Amino acid sequence: MGTEKDINGISRRDFFRKGMQWAVLLGVGGLSAALISKTTAGKTVWQIDTKKCTQCGRCALNCVKSPSAVKCIHAYDLCGYCDLCGGYFRPGVIMLTTAAENQLCPTSAIKRKFIEEPFFEYDIDKKLCIGCSKCVKGCGSFGNGSLQLQIDQSLCDNCNDCSIARNCPSNAISRIDASKPYLMLGLRENNQWKNK
Amino acid sequence: MQKIRNIVFYIFMLMLALQSYDLSAKNRFPKPEFESGHTQPKTITPSPRTLILEYLDVMVLLVSISLISWLILKKRSRKGVFLTGIFSILYFGFYREGCICSIGSIQNVVLALFNTQYKIPLTALLFFIIPVLYTLFFGRTFCAGICPLGAIQDIIAVKPIPVKIWLEKVLGIIPFIYLAFAILYAATASDFIICRYDPFVGFYRFDASFMMFVIGGLLLLIGIFIARPYCRYLCPYGALLNIVSRFSFIHMKITPAECINCKLCENSCPYSAINIPATHREKEKTSVMVKRYIMLSLILPVLVVAGGFITSNFHENLAMVNHKVKLASEILHNSNYGIKGKEAIEITAFKSSGQTVTQLNTEAAAIIAEFKTASWFTGAFIGLVIGLTLIGLSVFKYHVDYTPNKASCLSCARCMDYCPVLPEKKL
Numbered sequence: 326m327g328t329e330k331d332i333n334g335i336s337r338r339d340f341f342r343k344g345m346q347w348a349v350l351l352g353v354g355g356l357s358a359a360l361i362s363k364t365t366a367g368k369t370v371w372q373i374d375t376k377k378c379t380q381c382g383r384c385a386l387n388c389v390k391s392p393s394a395v396k397c398i399h400a401y402d403l404c405g406y407c408d409l410c411g412g413y414f415r416p417g418v419i420m421l422t423t424a425a426e427n428q429l430c431p432t433s434a435i436k437r438k439f440i441e442e443p444f445f446e447y448d449i450d451k452k453l454c455i456g457c458s459k460c461v462k463g464c465g466s467f468g469n470g471s472l473q474l475q476i477d478q479s480l481c482d483n484c485n486d487c488s489i490a491r492n493c494p495s496n497a498i499s500r501i502d503a504s505k506p507y508l509m510l511g512l513r514e515n516n517q518w519k520n521k
Numbered sequence: 522m523q524k525i526r527n528i529v530f531y532i533f534m535l536m537l538a539l540q541s542y543d544l545s546a547k548n549r550f551p552k553p554e555f556e557s558g559h560t561q562p563k564t565i566t567p568s569p570r571t572l573i574l575e576y577l578d579v580m581v582l583l584v585s586i587s588l589i590s591w592l593i594l595k596k597r598s599r600k601g602v603f604l605t606g607i608f609s610i611l612y613f614g615f616y617r618e619g620c621i622c623s624i625g626s627i628q629n630v631v632l633a634l635f636n637t638q639y640k641i642p643l644t645a646l647l648f649f650i651i652p653v654l655y656t657l658f659f660g661r662t663f664c665a666g667i668c669p670l671g672a673i674q675d676i677i678a679v680k681p682i683p684v685k686i687w688l689e690k691v692l693g694i695i696p697f698i699y700l701a702f703a704i705l706y707a708a709t710a711s712d713f714i715i716c717r718y719d720p721f722v723g724f725y726r727f728d729a730s731f732m733m734f735v736i737g738g739l740l741l742l743i744g745i746f747i748a749r750p751y752c753r754y755l756c757p758y759g760a761l762l763n764i765v766s767r768f769s770f771i772h773m774k775i776t777p778a779e780c781i782n783c784k785l786c787e788n789s790c791p792y793s794a795i796n797i798p799a800t801h802r803e804k805e806k807t808s809v810m811v812k813r814y815i816m817l818s819l820i821l822p823v824l825v826v827a828g829g830f831i832t833s834n835f836h837e838n839l840a841m842v843n844h845k846v847k848l849a850s851e852i853l854h855n856s857n858y859g860i861k862g863k864e865a866i867e868i869t870a871f872k873s874s875g876q877t878v879t880q881l882n883t884e885a886a887a888i889i890a891e892f893k894t895a896s897w898f899t900g901a902f903i904g905l906v907i908g909l910t911l912i913g914l915s916v917f918k919y920h921v922d923y924t925p926n927k928a929s930c931l932s933c934a935r936c937m938d939y940c941p942v943l944p945e946k947k948l
Contacts (some may be wrong), residue, residue, distance in 0.1 A: 365640040406552070478567055491844070506568065520851065
């Protein structure tokens with residue numbers, strides 16, 4: 326069946342095959358043509374829009390990486406260098422000391438450093454941060470909101486389907502262009518702040 | 522004492538705020554000016570992987586798929602295929618951690634086709650197109666050892682046992698169903714189910730949820746005896762290549778010259794993808810054949826319509842995967858995501874978003890309407906595949922020689938070693 330050649334020397338099977346080959350080629354060509362306007366030569370990355378983030382804490386749990394690629398990033402430009410830091414201290418602390426029981430961060434990732442009266446600088450140890458958002462919530466509700474949850478692009482695997490984006494209740498995570506991979510407030514390029 | 526200190530501090534800050542910078546103008550606590558000359562550290566924002574490396578991935582794909590096609594078609598080297606497989610496990614598997622992958626790129630392409638906002642990266646489009654084109658020209662050489670999911674299963678297929686033909690055919694429908702649903706969910710921008718249920722990516726990342734670890738581990742265990750279970754009975758990209766490969770320009774052959782029907786290769790294929798010679802068809806009564814012909818030509822449209830009808834009846838359930846539809850439904854039924862005692866995070870987030878329930882319901886209704894149309898196509902496609910499989914089973918296939926089945930052959934090149942025929946010497 327299908328092997329007998331007809332008068333023109335092309336069997337039915339060959340004719341069908343040729344047709345389908347052209348169909349696939351046309352299909353691929355058509356697909357490329359249809360998508361050419363929607364293609365970006367660049368790359369997209371996942372990022373949290375800090376304006377939409379509600380600090381629910383799911384980033385710490387839902388990332389495919391453990392610990393999560395979501396980290397708290399400190400925008401120093403926004404920081405008030407408060408003594409009573411809402412991101413560092415647990416609510417209702419009596420003594421403003423670095424004692425473990427006073428700290429909000431479960432992994433002690435925030436380091437408090439005295440600068441001058443009455444200012445303190447807060448640095449985040451990325452290795453310890455698990456992206457739990459406790460400090461972000463504390464800073465946002467009391468202070469300037471300089472502590473912000475962001476996806477650390479050097480840690481992110483850039484999954485095709487971001488697992489935390491799927492689980493984010495406030496749709497704060499989206500694909501953005503990789504040339505500007507952070508969506509946080511208080512980021513200024515090449516800014517060196519020095520007084521006096 | 523502390524309180525007074527804080528109050529003084531705030532007043533001081535307030536005074537500072539009056540003569541402050543534009544940025545800190547909106548801050549509750551303006552940025553201090555340090556008298557000690559302290560330099561504020563720069564906010565560190567680590568950069569993502571550079572774009573050049575993404576294009577390097579495409580280059581590696583192009584080079585490795587060309588290499589493996591040459592190894593299969595020209596060198597006829599199983600060893601070469603095996604080594605390329607190891608390379609792709611290392612590169613696309615462990616180094617790239619299974620992302621970017623051609624299987625998942627189906628969803629990017631579909632999303633780009635149906636979603637106006639989504640811009641598909643060129644690399645994802647290329648990862649989709651390149652293996653399809655190579656398959657059209659050379660057969661499923663991509664599956665042979667470039668796909669990291671295929672390669673890992675290929676090297677562990679040590680004790681393959683043949684699968685009964687009826688089971689093979691029934692299970693062979695699953696990839697098409699998977700493909701249909703992957704397209705449905707990608708087109709409605711609801712979910713990327715292929716990536717979500719990728720069984721081996723967890724191994725490549727040394728990190729998986731318990732369920733995916735169990736599924737992946739089971740597939741690997743099964744894979745020792747039933748070769749490549751994911752490729753044959755699940756992979757949606759494999760379903761696509763299965764169709765394309767049937768019409769491939771050049772396809773690998775078991776024998777380098779003329780087949781002598783020695784039967785040595787008959788059991789060599791772990792995937793039961795060798796066509797066994799069949800030159801005589803059993804004589805049947807004409808009435809039986811006519812009856813079957815009528816049955817088959819009727820069953821195809823019936824299956825297509827029935828598939829579409831049944832699936833579209835479930836469109837509301839299918840739409841529940843979409844988080845907006847789910848949220849609207851939870852609010853409508855006041856079921857709070859099944860959580861008792863406190864408000865679900867989703868509902869808290871929704872309340873703080875400022876959107877009204879009416880707006881949400883309108884959006885959800887639009888998505889459900891999309892699902893209604895799309896699920897018709899999904900179901901019809903599944904019906905079509907089942908119908909065509911039935912027809913394919915009842916068509917007599919004429920074969921004189923032992924040949925690879927172009928649809929299901931994964932070009933792993935195992936059978937070639939079994940062939941005693943020597944290539945014709947060029948004079």
